[in-house]
Amino acid sequence: MRLATRFSLRFRSFFQRSRVEEDLDDELQFHVQSQIAEHIAAGLSPEDARIAALRAIAGLELVKDKCRDTRGTRGMENMLQDFRFAFRTMRRTPGFTCLAIAALGLCIGANTAIFTIVNTVLFRPLDFPQQEQLIYAGEGMPKMGYPELSFACPDYLFVASHNRSFQSTAVYNTGLYELSGIDRPERVYVARVTASLFSVLDVGPAVGRAFLEAEDDQSYKLAVVTDGFAKRIFGASKAAVGRTIYLQRKPYAVIGVMPARFSFPLRGRKYNSDPADVFIPASFTKDERQKFGQNYDLDFVARLKPGIMAPQANAEMHSLLSGIQALYPPGFRNLDTFQLTTHVAPFREVITGKVKQPLLILLGGVVLVLLIGCADVANLMLSRTVSRQREFALRAALGAGRWRLTRQTLAEGLVLSAAGGAVGFLLAYWAMPLLLRFAPESLPRLHEVGLDWRVLCFVAAVTLTTPLVFCLAPVIDIARTEIADRLREGGRTGTQSKRQRHFMSAAVVTQFVLAFVLLSGAGLLIRSFIRASESDPGFKPDHVLSVGISLPAAAYGKSERVEEFYREALQRVSALPGVLEAGGISELPMNRTGNSVYAVEGGGRAKDNAFRFYVSGDAMKLLRLTLVGGRYIDGLDGLNAPLAVVISESIAKRNWPGQDPIGHRMKFGLDEAYPTPWITVVGVVKDVRDSLASTAPRSLMFLSTVAQQQIFHDPTRKRQILVRTSQDPLMLAGEIQRQIRLLDPALPLQQVQTLDQWLGKSLEPERFRTFLLAAFAGTALLLAMLGIGGLLAYNVAQRAQEFGLRMALGASQRDLVSIVVKRGLRLSVLGIAVGVAASFVATRAIASLLYDTSQYDLLTFTAVPALLALVGIAASVVPGWRASRVDPITALKAE
């Protein structure tokens, strides 16, 4: 009851302020009138009575104010007043306001955009129920040169049936399959998954059903498709169920359609990471189930039992491995290099692990930009504080305490940052789609990027904390200035105090330091990017076109049939005008391909493994792989020729150090006794890395497709047809596609790309982060320039009188310019000096991202200081020029 009265009174005093004020006025007026009436009754003249009454009430306004104090809404009213005042002040100085809001908007916008990406990729939980229970596990044989492998089928089956840590376990792998039975055949990503995958992820089809454990068997050809696929192929997700699609020319019945937001596998891992359109049962063959030590190509995902953590599962997995190891054939177990290891990690970490560091670096960079922007705004506010000295003095004289003045400053800051935050948010909202278009396809969870409550909290937090940063200096200034000093100085137009000058200089120096850090980081990334893109890939990509073809086993069973197709295709393509050379290769040389252990003659057991590439025709010569010794595999390495292999340098160094490897023999398998044929080394080429930006050498072997058939008894159905052309290779793309369709009209349209395009794509992640950091550095430079230019211009305005005096006393214009430029240079040099030291520390964070570039790269650390010094000078020339134009008479008369 009492509470209700109190509340209603407060409510009234706050929201019906004018009514309440009127009441107060009436009440006190009545008192005065009564007093006057009494005085008149006592015999005073009306005039004297009024004076006496007013004297008795001793300052009507003061009484009112004391009454207002009792209302308990004073704090809120003051706050409103502060904000109202802030708005008014800002409207009076539109230049300052626009500049500050633009700077803050730009910085907050950039921060919001980057945080939105970082948030989605790193912070947002995966879009699966209880995603924290999901783990990823891999195998490894570190002593054999495979520190990290995916799972092999028999190993998975053992873990699936023996573990106690998991509710359910699943494996999957993906591949491009030929999709036919629709208007135009195409290639789609298909994931082969165990039926348990859906229960591990705890997501089921939105329409229809998933396959059952019992259907994960050779006899069932079933498919679950994504919503996007169903809509694209069948028009609607409901229309898909019950239809038949042909994969690799075998019929599959569509039994379910996943929900629209479902996407799996997630990008982020190097392999098996392309989101699939179609899911089919893994249906392991008898061979796959039993052959230990082959095909580590299944990605393992499992759901932990409640209460069990990844480290516990890891421990159990280790003990399971010794059980698996015992099942391996003796050939393995006798190897001293045979030792299985495992690594279990939360699924989300595995997906995002590779991009975490670059993303956090970008976030750090953009926060630095924000700090530089804050320093700009802080200086703007400080300089305004100085020119508002008179106003502050007046307010102090009228009883505004330091706290009130501080609150006033903070209110102005908050209004600025709120406007900046709104501008920034809109900016980020508009710029986001553009930014995402530049983002590399390999960035995990790219399609999920969007706003959520975390982004809103981030924007709110940034908006609320930035005023604390940029108001810090003005507020300290207020707190330190004695009110008495204010009043004393109040008579004059404000001049800068020593402290204010120091604050502003410090802000400018800080800006230079931060800009230095960003510029050197961006510089290093750019240098590294150029180095990587200009590095020798080990072959010549120019003027080469590649067309990927994968022949379905259902139509191309026999090896002769496959060889015939490719022979015919190469002949047709070679005959095209403009084609200089043509050849086929199982996989482009930087890509992942089959990998085997091998033994060398006289070397005992296998020590190393190598990636196998199979070539037909003159593909090796066409690629201009750098030949170190011997010869290429060519068209003459046919059916009746002895088995020949070309190895890469790292294999030569490892197995025949200091010798010529040509003429030596090796075989695929665990040891010399393995039942595979010997192969003679006929040539050595340079290693080809797995990306232009990677430094790790890879062991490669090149054999003819015929030799591959003789050794592994399985034809090379998937090949890249390569052509080297005299002019722009893309001009031939259409014609090549047409020739291939003439050979087999059922083959899907193949993706055609030049090797230059393909190489460029492999640098996408590096390009993206280099571009972003460079953009941040550019913004930082601009803001720093604004900062130092603004400071000097302000200084000149402040010291106009002094300059006038100097000029009157005989200083030349050049003297005055040099005073200003020297001050600018002094600040820049100080910032640069500290910046070098700070950068040496800060660039450690990106050292591991650099390709063939030292963290202390001389060029970067020469160019950045030079650039900053130049900016410092350039920014001080205009204010300097203005100083030299000061008219001594006007300046001296001014006060």
Next chain:
Amino acid sequence: MSKPTDLVQGTLDLLILKILALESMHGWALSQRLRQMSKDVLQVGPGSLYPALHKLEQEGWISAEWSISETKRRVKFYSLTRAGRRQLQQETADWERLAGAITLIVRTV
């Protein structure tokens, strides 16, 4: 600025509550009544009286009502609420205890 009229801290509240307990009245009348009842000893200026009234109103111990005076002016009449009556009892008891204690000390020879 008017001093707290040499009144012991807080006693103004008690006096206002006491006077309003007898009869509802407006601020001017209250100040007159205070003077009369204390035989001109206590003179409370408007600078203390009105803030005190407003404070008591905010506390919910007195309530206010507007009416029109004989001179056709809007007048704010204060009256004691139930909570105010309880507060008055409390403060009266407190005052008697305090006054008794002070008297005891002052009278000791």
